Amino acid sequence: MAGPLRFRRSPQQWSEKRVRRALLSELDDTIGATMSGPWFKPPGGYDARRFTMDNGDFALFCWNDSEAYWLGNTQTPSTLWRTDKYSFDEVPYPVARWAQRELLADLKDTDPWLASYDHVAWFFLPVFFSKDGRETTRRYFYDHASGFPDADRDEAIQFYEDLLDTGLLDEYRYTMASKLGTSARLDQTRMDATMGEFNAARLLIDAGYELVPEIDVHTGHTLDFRALKGTEDVIVEVTRPRPPTKRVANTPTAAVRDTAATKTNGxxxxxxxxxxxxxxxxxxxxxxxxxxxxxxxxxxxxxxVFRARPDGSFSGYKKGAVPLSLDGVIDWA
Incomplete structure (x- = not known):
């Protein structure tokens, strides 16, 4: 299973002739490919091309006299096999900006319902265009209302649009977005669990906390968040029970107890x-x-223990002395 979309960097000289010989020719021979100019002006000092494959894959390539960047959800041409991979944040900003404009325009063309949510589209771009997960991740938002039951698709996406609009998770884009998965099989349970972390993130951010995800602890485990506000420094771990209708424990309270026990024992x-x-x-x-x-x-x-609703409201109850200031955000039962 391929991971989230990343650039490959070639520290070599490139030319139009070499692009045709080393990239287009190999792709066309193996899976069928056409090459065209970019939709948007490439970064200053770079030439650029788009590749469209007969099987629906795509790739972008830009180059100058000293380096080149390849980005695609297709097979990698052999001349780029040993090149290093980089996220959008790790390549020059003009290169990342150009590539993301190309991708977002493509998303607007194929899935305008999703592209209309600017922050969701941008944040999840590495998985919306991943090799194996590009169909399943989009379908999850479309068919499963992002994990909200009895909710309108657009209402649900707006919940995450409002969260990501804060920009407080931008630094952790690859860490958080890639959890949604890059699998060709739609696993709703795993995807719901991922969005449970985003639900917890919104609850904490709405309560005024800054977050750092994926905290390594001394036992070798990784816990989901460090929540910071003033002198408060709290580690948070998130779990999300499957609804009773989809598990052996067929009562709501049993579903909560059983799922929490897995975390407690681990x-x-x-x-x-x-x-x-x-x-x-x-x-x-x-x-x-x-x-x-x-x-x-x-x-x-x-x-x-809480439940989020698409309108941004939370209800819940607590057990023990919770060292977090959540009053005003959660409607306590």
């Missing part, structure tokens, strides 16, 4: 100060009302 077994966030966003109203009414224990304290 990643949190030696991290008693970390706050466990149990995201019940996948639960319907009746399922969530049962959980909020019974408020089951989750095998770990401190913990916050």
């Amino acid at each position: 990643q949190l077994s030696e991290h008693h100060d970390a706050v466990l966030f149990v995201d019940c966003t996948s639960f319907r109203d009746d399922e969530w009302n049962a959980v909020a009414g019974e408020q089951p224990n989750v095998h770990h304290e401190p913990a916050v």
Whole structure:
């Protein structure tokens, strides 16, 4: 399975003749390809071309007298096999800006419903155009309302548009976006779990926290977030139960308890100060009302059990002394 979209950098001299011989000719011979000019003006001092493959793959290539950058979700031409890979943030800004304009224009042409959300489109660009995940990631937002039950697709995407509009996760774009997956198989459970981290991120950001994702701890585990505000410095781990209708534990409270127990017996077994966030966003109203009414224990304290709604509201309850200031953001049961 290929990873999120990245550039390959060639520290060599290139010319139009070499591009045709080393790139276009090989691609055309193996999978069928055509080459055309870019849709947008290339970065200053660079020439650029687009490649369109017969199987629907694409690639971008720009070069000057001393280097070249390749970006594509197709097979890599052999002359670029041993080149290093770079994210959008690791290449020169003019190169990244040009490539992203090309991709966003393509997205607007093929999926205008998604491209209309500027921040979501930009943030998830590395997976929306990945080799294996370009169809499944887009379909997840289209067919599954980003993991919100009984919700309109556009309402759900707007929830994440508002989160990403803050810019507070931009630095961690590849870390967070790539969790959505680059698999040709749509795994809704895994994708819902990924968006559970975004739900937790919005809750914390709405409460005034700055976040650092993927915190390495001394046991060798990685926990989801460090939340920072003033003197507060709190580690947060997120889990998201599948709704009762999709699991053996067919009651809402059992789904919450069983899912939380997995985290407690694993990643949190030696991290008693970390706050466990149990995201019940996948639960319907009746399922969530049962959980909020019974408020089951989750095998770990401190913990916050919550549900997000597309309008940006949160409801929930807590167990133990939660060292986070969430009043005013969560409607406590």
